[in-house]
Amino acid sequence: MSLISNIRRHKLHILSFGLLVIVFFTQVNYINREQHCEKYAIRMHTPTRFNEIENIREALSHSATSEEVFQRLQNASSNISKFHDRSDDRTYEPDGYKAAALARRLCLEKRLNHGTFVPVARMHYIPHRNITFCSMAKTGSTFWGRVFVMATEQDPNKYSQPYDVSLSEVYGGIGKRFTLNTNVTLNHDHFSFMFVRNPYSRILSAYVDKLVPPNPTFWRYFGLKAIEQFREGMHKAPKSTRKEAKHNNDTTLVGHDVTFAEFVRFVTDAELHQESPNPHISSVKKHCRPCSSFFTFIGKLENIAEDGSYIMNKIGISKKAITALETNISNLTKDDAITDSIRGPFGWKKDVLKHMSWDKALQRLWLKLQMRGLIEKDIKLELSDQQIMSMTSNRLIDIAREAHARSDPGKLKQQSKAVQKEAFASVPLKDLTAFRDAFKDDFTLLGYDPSPQEIFNRNENPVEPTVYFNKL
């Protein structure tokens, strides 16, 4: 109870957590994670789980009618509800249980079955607590990686709160100790959760985090492909042309100038035509498959203050650590967003320089911080040639922190709204509705409004951006 009242007391203080907890780390390599997790599997006992649908089909034999399977599914779902209703820890009921129950109910009502297993490496697992987590990119997955590292650390004094866990610990070796090396299937006594986010703010966040700052990997991976597919007059460059362009340092084949409108079409197309789209842009339906492995708890980024603290407590993070996080939450999340945004591009500077001047790259980095609502748009980054040459990531972090401190919080909030408005206004209405239709099940299952007034109250024609997106 004290945790909960604590949450309520700090609620206002930590509201900003929702938007800022999402840190971004580029090279999340799911393949590598899978390759390395073998040796950790020995230390984890494999849960005896079943995937509802597969298990039921097996039990009923393959001649079972879909109606019989459906009935069993309904019973499985009601078992989950019953089991967790009588759990001792339900003194406080955060919305995550209701969101998961809604998803299960709609899966059954609409008879959605999104495939069978949640593939390996998408689930984190804490063995001694029977808890699994499906990690959705762009919904705070790095933050939860930190929490899981902390929860599985033997030395209780190593970290005072989750942000003490470094990115390399999350994505390096230690992270493997909670990556499951088997197909996850979920039973009713098992606690499984995921965090989700409004699909509109998620796609905008993917663009702002991966394509606005200097990031040749994602420019090639998303930007170039989107341009080749959807820009008028562009066509897929043959391999030989690509090779030649690379040799001549031709920057036109990079994808850094992909527009948000093109990105929306790209994401829509991937969702409609690919079995497993890249995790940064995939729907929840395709990535975590909530209709084939029922979840116990679906937390929302928009409600991270309550859902997040509840889950941390459940995972076994100490009250002291949760309090330490809550006390400094605003500073910790913003500071993490600033440092992480800046360190990345300095790490791949050489690759960036093949495509644009360092001056231009730093301006894009600054623009990203402004678009994320961390720095006021009128505070410019003005550097002499000499300063650009000698700029270090630590120096730029200091400059950005100082600019953040000078920024008016009220203006920053409006700025984030203006960025969203400009982004979606720049997309032709038909492409926006195509995106909405492709992600229809996510909107429905997760309880988000597919046609929010602030995005759809407009006419057919797109509006050219004039403040943020035109600077790219």
Ligand SMILES: *[C@@H]1O[C@H](CO)[C@@H](O)[C@H](O)[C@H]1NC(C)=O
């Ligand atoms: C589902 O549960 C109900 C009552 O709890 C039971 O009567 C019914 O036989 C069950 N159906 C299946 C397919 O297990």
Ligand SMILES: *[C@@H]1O[C@H](CO)[C@@H](O)[C@H](O)[C@H]1NC(C)=O
């Ligand atoms: C539901 O729970 C009951 C009692 O624990 C069990 O007998 C039954 O097999 C469960 N049904 C499903 C579909 O999991």
Ligand SMILES: *[C@@H]1O[C@H](CO)[C@@H](O)[C@H](O)[C@H]1NC(C)=O
């Ligand atoms: C985890 O699940 C196993 C198998 O279902 C069960 O025996 C064990 O008691 C569970 N542990 C906890 C902490 O719930």
Ligand SMILES: *[C@@H]1O[C@H](CO)[C@@H](O)[C@H](O)[C@H]1NC(C)=O
């Ligand atoms: C997981 O399930 C898939 C599909 O059924 C299968 O191809 C794969 O081999 C399984 N992986 C493991 C580790 O069991």
Ligand SMILES: *[C@@H]1O[C@H](CO)[C@@H](O)[C@H](O)[C@H]1NC(C)=O
């Ligand atoms: C391309 O850039 C690299 C490194 O920036 C340089 O070494 C090379 O000479 C350049 N190639 C051409 C054809 O300009």
Ligand SMILES: *[C@@H]1O[C@H](CO)[C@@H](O)[C@H](O)[C@H]1NC(C)=O
């Ligand atoms: C919050 O951060 C300040 C420094 O930024 C630190 O001195 C203080 O100990 C932190 N509070 C907690 C509860 O960790």
Ligand SMILES: *[C@@H]1O[C@H](CO)[C@@H](O)[C@H](O)[C@H]1NC(C)=O
């Ligand atoms: C966070 O706190 C530290 C230490 O008090 C300070 O140097 C830094 O500027 C703060 N960062 C933000 C984003 O407020």
